[in-house]
Amino acid sequence: MPAKLSVNLNAVAMLRNRRDLPWPSVEALGRIALKSGASGLTVHPRPDQRHIRFSDLPVVRNLIDDEFPKAEFNIEGYPTEEFLELCAGAAPEQVTLVPDDPAQATSDHGWDFRKHQAFLTDAVARLKTMGCRVSLFADGDGDTQAVEIAKAVGADRIELYTGPYGGCFDAPERAGPFLEALGRTADAALAIGLAVNAGHDLTVENLPDLVKRIPQLAEVSIGHGLIADALEYGMAETVRRFRRACGQAI
Structure with a gap:
C-alpha cells in the first residue's frame, strides 16, 4: 500500500500569524487538503505558539470529526x-514526539534514544493511556540499536528525519548515501515490528526514490515544501501532486 500523506499546516499558521487577521485559514486549507485526498493533518504546537496556536487544535479536531472521519490528526511536539x-484535550490519532528545544526554528535531529530512554518510556506510556498511536522522531543513520530502544520504550512507529536527504535538492547526486542510510534504518525498524513514517524537506522530486527504497513506508508528513508548492499550484493540485509522488493512484 502506498505511503499516506499527512499535510502539516504549521506554515499556513505562520503566514496567518504575521498579521492580526484570520487568514489564511488553517481550517479552510486543511479542508481543501482532505478533500483532495490527504489522509490526515499534522500540526506542531510549540510553546510560544509562533506557528499553530493552541486554539487551532479543537478547530482541526472538529474539522476531521465532522467532515472527514476517516482522516487522522497527528500532533508533533x-x-x-x-x-x-x-x-x-485534542485526542489525536497519532502523536509524534520530537526532541526540539523550544527555540528551534524547526526539527533538525532525531532522539538520542540511549540518553532519553527512561524519559520517553514515561511519555509514551501516558500517551498510550489516551489511546494515541505514538511515533518517535529518529535519525535515519542506520543505527539499528537506536531503533531497538525505540521499540523497547513502547513506540508504535518511528518517523525518519529526512533532512540530510532533502538537503541534497541542489546536488541530487549526493543523495544516494543518505537514502541508503534511511533505508537501512527503516529495514531494521520493520524487522522488529515498528512501522515507519518519514518527514522533513520532502518534495515531489525526492519522494519517489524514498518510497521506492522503503516500499512499506506508512506515512509522510510534509509541510514547508508542500505549502510552498501550494502558493504556485494551489492546495488541491499540490496535494494531488504529492500523492502521486507517494505512489498513490489519483
Whole structure:
C-alpha cells in the first residue's frame, strides 16, 4: 500500500500569524487538503505558539470529526507536561514526539534514544493511556540499536528525519548515501515490528526514490515544501501532486 500523506499546516499558521487577521485559514486549507485526498493533518504546537496556536487544535479536531472521519490528526511536539495536556484535550490519532528545544526554528535531529530512554518510556506510556498511536522522531543513520530502544520504550512507529536527504535538492547526486542510510534504518525498524513514517524537506522530486527504497513506508508528513508548492499550484493540485509522488493512484 502506498505511503499516506499527512499535510502539516504549521506554515499556513505562520503566514496567518504575521498579521492580526484570520487568514489564511488553517481550517479552510486543511479542508481543501482532505478533500483532495490527504489522509490526515499534522500540526506542531510549540510553546510560544509562533506557528499553530493552541486554539487551532479543537478547530482541526472538529474539522476531521465532522467532515472527514476517516482522516487522522497527528500532533508533533516535545513531551512537556503542557504538551501532553494538549494531546489529552485534542485526542489525536497519532502523536509524534520530537526532541526540539523550544527555540528551534524547526526539527533538525532525531532522539538520542540511549540518553532519553527512561524519559520517553514515561511519555509514551501516558500517551498510550489516551489511546494515541505514538511515533518517535529518529535519525535515519542506520543505527539499528537506536531503533531497538525505540521499540523497547513502547513506540508504535518511528518517523525518519529526512533532512540530510532533502538537503541534497541542489546536488541530487549526493543523495544516494543518505537514502541508503534511511533505508537501512527503516529495514531494521520493520524487522522488529515498528512501522515507519518519514518527514522533513520532502518534495515531489525526492519522494519517489524514498518510497521506492522503503516500499512499506506508512506515512509522510510534509509541510514547508508542500505549502510552498501550494502558493504556485494551489492546495488541491499540490496535494494531488504529492500523492502521486507517494505512489498513490489519483
